[in-house]
Amino acid sequence: MEYKHNKIEKKWQKIWRKKRIYQPDLENAEKPFYNLMMFPYPSAKGLHVGNMYAFTGSDIYGRFKRMQGYDVFEPIGLDGFGIHSENYALKINKHPLKLAKKTEKYFYSQLQATGNGYAWENTLETYDPDYYKWTQWLFIQMFKNGLAYRQKSAVNWCPSCKTVLADEQVISGKCERCGTEVVVKELEQWFFRITKYAERLLNNLDEINWSEKVKIAQRNWIGRSEGVNIEYEVVGQKEKIVCFTTRPETNFGATFVVLSPFHPLVLKITKDNYRKQVVEYIEGVKKRKVSPEETADNKEKTGVFTGSYCLNKLNGKKMPIWVSDFVLDNVGTGAVVGVPAHDKRDFEFAQKFNLEVIRVIVSEDGDDSAITSIDKVYEGHGKIINSEFLNGLNSREAKEKITEFLEEREWGKREVIYKLRDWCISRQRYWGPPIPMIKCPKCGWVPVPEEELPVKLPYLKDYRPIGTGESPLDKAEKWLKVNCPVCGAPARRETDVSDTFLDSSWYFLRYPSIKFKDKPFDKRITKKWLPVNMYIGGAEHSVLHLMYARFITMVLFDLGYIDFEEPFTNFYAHGLIISQGAKMSKNKGNVVIPDEYIKKYGADALRMYLMFLGPFDQGGDFNPTGIIGIKRFLNRVFRLSLNLKVNLHQQTTKNLERALHRTIKKVTEDIENKKYNTAIACLIEFANLWEKEESISLEDGKRFIKLLAPFAPHLSEEIWEILGGEFSIHQQPWPEYDPALVKQTEFTIIIQINGKLRDKLIVSQDVSEEEVKNMALNRPKVKKWLENKEIKKVVFVPNKLINFVV
RNA sequence: GCCGGGGUGGAGGAAUGGUAGACUCGAGGGACUUAAAAUCCCUUGGAUUAAUAAUCCGUGCGGGUUCGAGUCCCGCCCCCGGCACCA
Numbered sequence: 001m002e003y004k005h006n007k008i009e010k011k012w013q014k015i016w017r018k019k020r021i022y023q024p025d026l027e028n029a030e031k032p033f034y035n036l037m038m039f040p041y042p043s044a045k046g047l048h049v050g051n052m053y054a055f056t057g058s059d060i061y062g063r064f065k066r067m068q069g070y071d072v073f074e075p076i077g078l079d080g081f082g083i084h085s086e087n088y089a090l091k092i093n094k095h096p097l098k099l100a101k102k103t104e105k106y107f108y109s110q111l112q113a114t115g116n117g118y119a120w121e122n123t124l125e126t127y128d129p130d131y132y133k134w135t136q137w138l139f140i141q142m143f144k145n146g147l148a149y150r151q152k153s154a155v156n157w158c159p160s161c162k163t164v165l166a167d168e169q170v171i172s173g174k175c176e177r178c179g180t181e182v183v184v185k186e187l188e189q190w191f192f193r194i195t196k197y198a199e200r201l202l203n204n205l206d207e208i209n210w211s212e213k214v215k216i217a218q219r220n221w222i223g224r225s226e227g228v229n230i231e232y233e234v235v236g237q238k239e240k241i242v243c244f245t246t247r248p249e250t251n252f253g254a255t256f257v258v259l260s261p262f263h264p265l266v267l268k269i270t271k272d273n274y275r276k277q278v279v280e281y282i283e284g285v286k287k288r289k290v291s292p293e294e295t296a297d298n299k300e301k302t303g304v305f306t307g308s309y310c311l312n313k314l315n316g317k318k319m320p321i322w323v324s325d326f327v328l329d330n331v332g333t334g335a336v337v338g339v340p341a342h343d344k345r346d347f348e349f350a351q352k353f354n355l356e357v358i359r360v361i362v363s364e365d366g367d368d369s370a371i372t373s374i375d376k377v378y379e380g381h382g383k384i385i386n387s388e389f390l391n392g393l394n395s396r397e398a399k400e401k402i403t404e405f406l407e408e409r410e411w412g413k414r415e416v417i418y419k420l421r422d423w424c425i426s427r428q429r430y431w432g433p434p435i436p437m438i439k440c441p442k443c444g445w446v447p448v449p450e451e452e453l454p455v456k457l458p459y460l461k462d463y464r465p466i467g468t469g470e471s472p473l474d475k476a477e478k479w480l481k482v483n484c485p486v487c488g489a490p491a492r493r494e495t496d497v498s499d500t501f502l503d504s505s506w507y508f509l510r511y512p513s514i515k516f517k518d519k520p521f522d523k524r525i526t527k528k529w530l531p532v533n534m535y536i537g538g539a540e541h542s543v544l545h546l547m548y549a550r551f552i553t554m555v556l557f558d559l560g561y562i563d564f565e566e567p568f569t570n571f572y573a574h575g576l577i578i579s580q581g582a583k584m585s586k587n588k589g590n591v592v593i594p595d596e597y598i599k600k601y602g603a604d605a606l607r608m609y610l611m612f613l614g615p616f617d618q619g620g621d622f623n624p625t626g627i628i629g630i631k632r633f634l635n636r637v638f639r640l641s642l643n644l645k646v647n648l649h650q651q652t653t654k655n656l657e658r659a660l661h662r663t664i665k666k667v668t669e670d671i672e673n674k675k676y677n678t679a680i681a682c683l684i685e686f687a688n689l690w691e692k693e694e695s696i697s698l699e700d701g702k703r704f705i706k707l708l709a710p711f712a713p714h715l716s717e718e719i720w721e722i723l724g725g726e727f728s729i730h731q732q733p734w735p736e737y738d739p740a741l742v743k744q745t746e747f748t749i750i751i752q753i754n755g756k757l758r759d760k761l762i763v764s765q766d767v768s769e770e771e772v773k774n775m776a777l778n779r780p781k782v783k784k785w786l787e788n789k790e791i792k793k794v795v796f797v798p799n800k801l802i803n804f805v806v
Numbered sequence: 807g808c809c810g811g812g813g814u815g816g817a818g819g820a821a822u823g824g825u826a827g828a829c830u831c832g833a834g835g836g837a838c839u840u841a842a843a844a845u846c847c848c849u850u851g852g853a854u855u856a857a858u859a860a861u862c863c864g865u866g867c868g869g870g871u872u873c874g875a876g877u878c879c880c881g882c883c884c885c886c887g888g889c890a891c892c893a
Contacts (some may be wrong), residue, residue: 002844014839100857212810212811213810213811216809217809217810217888217889218811220808220810220888220889223888223892225893226891227893236870242893243893244892245893246892246893247893259891283817301889301891325891326891326893327891327893328891328893330892330893331891331892331893332892333893335826335893336893338891338893339893343893344807344891345833346893348891415892419892539810539811539888540887540888542888543888543889567822576887578886608830609830612818612819612829612830613818613819614818614819615819617811618811618812620819621817621818623817623818623829623831625817625832626817626830626831626832627830627831628831629830629831629832632828632830632845633830635844635845636845639845657823677818677819677820677829678819678820678829679826680829680830681819681820681828681829682829683829683832684826684829684830685828685829688829691846740861748825749815750824750825752824752825752873752874754873754874755824755872755873755874755875756874757824758827760825792873793873794873795824795873795874797824800824801824801825801874803824803873803874805873805874
């Protein structure tokens with residue numbers, strides 16, 4: 001018999017919502033548990049099974065916590081602003097505002113249909129003025145506290161999206177959104193000073209319970225390195241060039257200095273007869289695209305000599321000063337000292353331009369011969385040679401010694417640098433919150449007074465990006481003309497909008513405080529519910545969203561708005577569902593939407609099937625053939641429950657009772673560890689045994705249904721009702737197991753001979769080694785194998801195995 | 807190149823250093839049925855074999871540690887994800 005999933009699921013979704021069982025009392029909850037799923041940026045095509053996979057995994061955890069007695073708050077919303085949505089609007093030629101409304105409706109109805117236990121009264125959308133009012137407020141706080149600044153800089157520009165991209169949005173030289181090659185463009189932009197928080201963002205990682213994988217990704221992104229800024233005098237001039245190096249101990253092997261083409265001293269120190277070539281080289285670099293091939297290792301080095309030399313005071317050596325684009329303007333000091341023997345890039349450069357190579361480190365192999373090819377370049381540590389007072393030292397000790405030496409003479413200074421760059425906030429697009437700033441010809445940049453927020457995004461019929469570096473809002477003449485809030489003079493609004501990542505950097509603070517219209521978040525409510533207890537989301541956000549959210553949280557802490565520095569106590573990265581071996585994308589046409597499967601098999605079956613696919617942190621390839629297995633299981637449970645209802649006076653067999661308690665233990669532990677696939681396997685195993693043993697008591701039957709509840713919320717609620725349980729199963733206490741019943745009473749002892757399985761024994765608990773040995777030696781199979789052999793050793797593991805070594 | 811994560815039957819996947827392949831799909835066979843669907847039962851890593859007897863081989867490859875290795879160590883190969891001239 002099959003249960004009618006469509007009917008049952010709709011019925012309970014309606015009742016749950018009406019009875020508000022997933023709506024915690026935000027003011028008075030006693031055991032608050034904030035269970036948060038990263039909110040989606042909706043594609044207009046709606047939710048695909050990849051989204052549903054992630055949401056289901058989060059929902060199971062939330063339901064489990066609820067049954068464990070927590071007041072679980074599980075909100076949902078839409079990250080609807082941004083290039084993603086806007087590009088789609090452009091493509092189908094529909095205004096993003098209208099599109100958003102449509103998307104919103106569809107998305108929420110899909111989410112409803114999955115049966116997740118969301119707090120539907122606390123939804124938010126980033127394009128809602130009620131929300132972005134506070135995103136703008138946040139910007140103003142940043143500005144007021146010196147954390148937002150404007151700067152002209154070479155930025156990543158996507159010629160197709162016609163906007164600036166953050167470093168994080170450039171993937172191997174291509175635009176994250178559309179895959180177009182990114183070019184460099186000089187524009188004046190708003191930046192957030194995230195680099196000021198680099199050290200804290202790094203150190204705090206030790207305090208939070210995130211997977212090591214994500215922490216490592218963040219550490220690498222922050223990219224802290226310790227080194228020395230060494231000052232080199234330019235021979236015959238008063239200029240000094242400062243080079244940052246993490247390997248000062250190799251400085252006796254330095255043979256040249258290279259400046260970035262954008263280094264401020266380039267033209268100053270260039271000799272007249274070299275000027276023409278240097279200028280030409282720099283112009284050439286400016287025009288070039290940042291294509292993936294060129295940024296990669298295999299790119300051939302280019303460069304030009306300036307005619308000048310630096311003095312290495314350590315050994316009095318004159319080092320030629322070159323200019324090359326392999327030295328990046330924004331790393332370290334924009335100038336590098338070349339040690340070709342111990343740096344592959346330096347070696348390539350030296351080789352190309354015939355510069356001297358001096359070995360100063362010998363590796364463990366003891367080879368101290370000259371370095372003549374790229375594969376002889378040694379970048380590791382070892383014994384120092386050719387370096388006067390450093391000779392014989394290990395390079396690690398030498399680094400400390402030379403650093404002190406340089407500092408004493410004021411030739412150099414310890415320095416820590418980071419890979420992390422300030423966060424470029426400006427986007428020359430339409431579909432985002434207008435940056436709430438006004439430019440006054442007299443007062444300069446002035447924030448919009450907070451009481452005038454939100455600065456509403458005007459309705460623009462033509463919202464297409466212009467591509468000149470100006471935002472489409474530049475055309476909203478009426479809107480952009482304002483009077484300066486300070487002096488009253490005619491002024492102009494900032495016409496750029498802010499980055500989508502700003503919208504999502506603080507949304508978790510808004511959810512519990514959604515009803516407050518006069519503040520971004522209520523202090524008391526925030527204290528009660530935050531930081532987020534369990535945050536589940538995609539690993540692809542390891543360095544983007546998660547870093548920004550941490551940064552904004554730290555800033556709000558520093559400004560006294562909140563009393564915690566880290567927004568997410570636990571973060572768990574779920575895996576990715578792929579389809580036909582590839583990431584789901586519209587281009588590939590392999591996007592699977594859940595609707596048809598929900599219709600055919602039910603949300604419960606699809607939920608469980610997705611979770612059964614494999615470990616939650618690993619994702620998997622969606623192949624719908626297996627879903628039938630879960631459907632069969634659910635039907636079986638339904639059937640067994642109806643039988644139980646007909647005959648309520650059954651007794652649980654001893655065998656089944658033990659299995660039940662083992663199942664409770666296993667499922668409890670597995671959900672806690674998000675090992676949903678094995679939890680489900682265990683539930684199936686139990687149902688199979690139940691069917692075999694036939695007899696179970698009502699109480700035990702109900703216990704089992706509770707275990708099923710987080711996975712199949714609708715069916716378990718239906719069965720719960722049939723079995724006379726009190727509404728709702730999702731508010732019942734999670735079952736406990738009896739440790740005595742979990743304990744095994746019979747053990748299979750493996751008999752091994754030389755580690756190979758030869759026979760098995762079934763014994764009761766804690767049989768002594770002597771007894772097991774005697775039993776084993778009496779087995780015919782064992783006798784056969786031990787014939788004419790001398791037992792040299794016996795390994796005995798109680799309740800597990802005995803191994804005879806012969 | 808660097809940093810993560812992987813590699814186990816026909817497929818998805820299980821296995822605190824101790825019976826490799828739980829559970830599910832698929833496949834084969836059977837029961838029920840006029841028939842089909844649904845359901846249930848049996849078989850299902852490979853080889854030798856009449857055999858559900860027995861033995862051998864099997865967790866990407868090559869070594870090692872151990873009474874015992876899918877699991878630990880060393881050296882490789884391949885796949886996926888992220889970063890990428892970061893000094």
